[in-house]
Amino acid sequence: MRRALKNDFFERPTLAVARDLLGKYLVRRKGGKTEAFLITEVEAYDGWHDRASHAHRGETERNAPMFRSAGRWYIYLCYGMHWMLNVVTGPSGYPAAVLIRGVEGVNGPARVTKRLSINRTQNDKPAVLRSGLWVEDRGFIVSSRLIGRSPRIGVDYAGEWARKKYRFFLKNHELSLRGVTHRVTTKQ
DNA sequence: ACGATGATGAAC
């Protein structure tokens, strides 16, 4: 089973999308080569009131993709050198997105974009095969007991929002890191 | 523990 996720997957509440992205595959096609990576760690950024979100101070040129329809990429430069990859979620007009913080064998949001050669050229583009970057369901089921939650990384300035457990990760991430076949999932 | 490195947004 190999099915590219459609907009209806991303149009759901942001926390649900974040949780369900674990165990899906981030797929990159570039220069005739296609690579797929198991998604192992994500963070949700949910609405205007979320003080950790770029959308907290309203719509700007940078965060405009977050306010648009779900299933598009929101990519921006952080600390002057790192690209951050997010996928827009929720209804159109509601600013929300999920940050891809880790994939199998690649730990950390800046390393993910570096490994997959992602930069602003994909920003605001739809997550479909045609754009060269999309997400696939490959039939794995990730049960709740294999998922960990924690506060988000690097958002200590966000007050009570910094403490919300909006980060989701696969508990056996370390196994994946060492290149060992992961056992977190069960074939459908 | 800290410097790299530049876009962003808010203040002036």
Add this chain to the structure above:
DNA sequence: TTCATCATCGTA
């Protein structure tokens, strides 16, 4: 126009 800040990482 200036300035502080920043959804991080590599080196020490």
